[in-house]
Amino acid sequence: MTDFTRTRALFDLPEGVVYLDGNSLGPLPKGVAERVARTVREEWGAMLIRGWNDAEWIGLPEKVGNRIAKLIGAPKGTVTVGDSTSVNLFKVLTAALSVAGTRCVVLSDNGNFPNDLYVAQEAVRALGMGYELKVVAPEAVEGVIDDTVAVLMLTEVDYRTGRLHDMKALTAKAHKAGAITIWDLCHSAGALPIDLHGADADFAVGCGYKYLNGGPGAPAFVYCKAEWTERAAPALAGWMGHAEPFAFDLRYLPGDGISRMRVGTPPILSMAALDAALDVWDGVDMNSVRARSLELSECFIREVEGRCPRLELASPREAARRGSQVSFRFKHGFETMQALIAAGVIGDFRAPDIMRFGFTPLYLGLDDVLAAVDRLEDVMKRRLWEEPVYAVRAKVT
Numbered sequence: 001m002t003d004f005t006r007t008r009a010l011f012d013l014p015e016g017v018v019y020l021d022g023n024s025l026g027p028l029p030k031g032v033a034e035r036v037a038r039t040v041r042e043e044w045g046a047m048l049i050r051g052w053n054d055a056e057w058i059g060l061p062e063k064v065g066n067r068i069a070k071l072i073g074a075p076k077g078t079v080t081v082g083d084s085t086s087v088n089l090f091k092v093l094t095a096a097l098s099v100a101g102t103r104c105v106v107l108s109d110n111g112n113f114p115n116d117l118y119v120a121q122e123a124v125r126a127l128g129m130g131y132e133l134k135v136v137a138p139e140a141v142e143g144v145i146d147d148t149v150a151v152l153m154l155t156e157v158d159y160r161t162g163r164l165h166d167m168k169a170l171t172a173k174a175h176k177a178g179a180i181t182i183w184d185l186c187h188s189a190g191a192l193p194i195d196l197h198g199a200d201a202d203f204a205v206g207c208g209y210k211y212l213n214g215g216p217g218a219p220a221f222v223y224c225k226a227e228w229t230e231r232a233a234p235a236l237a238g239w240m241g242h243a244e245p246f247a248f249d250l251r252y253l254p255g256d257g258i259s260r261m262r263v264g265t266p267p268i269l270s271m272a273a274l275d276a277a278l279d280v281w282d283g284v285d286m287n288s289v290r291a292r293s294l295e296l297s298e299c300f301i302r303e304v305e306g307r308c309p310r311l312e313l314a315s316p317r318e319a320a321r322r323g324s325q326v327s328f329r330f331k332h333g334f335e336t337m338q339a340l341i342a343a344g345v346i347g348d349f350r351a352p353d354i355m356r357f358g359f360t361p362l363y364l365g366l367d368d369v370l371a372a373v374d375r376l377e378d379v380m381k382r383r384l385w386e387e388p389v390y391a392v393r394a395k396v397t
């Protein structure tokens, strides 16, 4: 069991705001500001370059990786942290293709975050050698896994609808067909129980700034099954992934284990923020997070459907088929979300018509869900989406 009253007290949330966007940018855990300040003053400021050894900056990617490993069912030593999810995806995709033999197809689905398809499109183009990206509908994936597929590259939770892929079953199916799997866990890590080891997943990547609350642009994580780490060769190499970075050898010789997934110098200030943010997970059981998240989202769906008839559920109705977010479709979704944010309930909007709400039990309770629906109902009843002020689009939606 997890004490959610205790975890809620670990976050610094602005008074009066109901934050339903922790799936996009996690809020600030209380210990982070102090830790970053300490890293700046006592480490960078006082130790100068000695911090790499004396404050053990050099080991932070693996230290933080091992903490994230516990949240995603990965064995110790199989996860490292650094770069963005996009860059890590490039690394694991090219690493997977390096051990995939003569097959050429990278299979993904059109519910994937377009970013991941951009990375894959350009990776297969750059590698040449006949590789191709094949994109099908999410429901069709299972049926087209055959012996042409080199790599199955999927995002477990759909960023728009929250639809959940069955990681274990699809991984098993891919393995049976002789394919390697890559899972993007951006909307899964910290949202639901994940068992990479149990599912026998080959590679995975995910975000530090969504449910893990590491701060804007926090470094991302990368997982590589032990079996592959000594063989797979990512097409992006740098000195931090070298077996002996300070030998300054002119040849690239990849390091042991997961360290070869590192490239350049780790961003220590962001890494310190993520490390401190991970403290909130101490003593948290992911099964209770999942149970609570479904309780919150079921309540939200029931209340919104009962009180806001214009909004149409875009997420799977069946709780077991959803991640930790709920989306509703509405033609004026953008303007409505702006009006809702002005009323103190922060969610977000995804084109063309999706209003997205994330449920994060560490700092949200049923009282917040009910307060959010009250304000949403008010926005809908007063047709606030018609106000011109809410039609103004900024760069980030």
Ligand SMILES: *Cc1c(COP(=O)(O)O)cnc(C)c1O
Binding pocket: 084, 085, 086, 087, 112, 113, 115, 116, 155, 159, 184, 186, 187, 207, 220
């Ligand atoms: C958020 C997200 C990303 C983000 O990638 P960045 O490199 O951090 O911009 C990638 N993939 C998915 C599925 C995401 O949800």
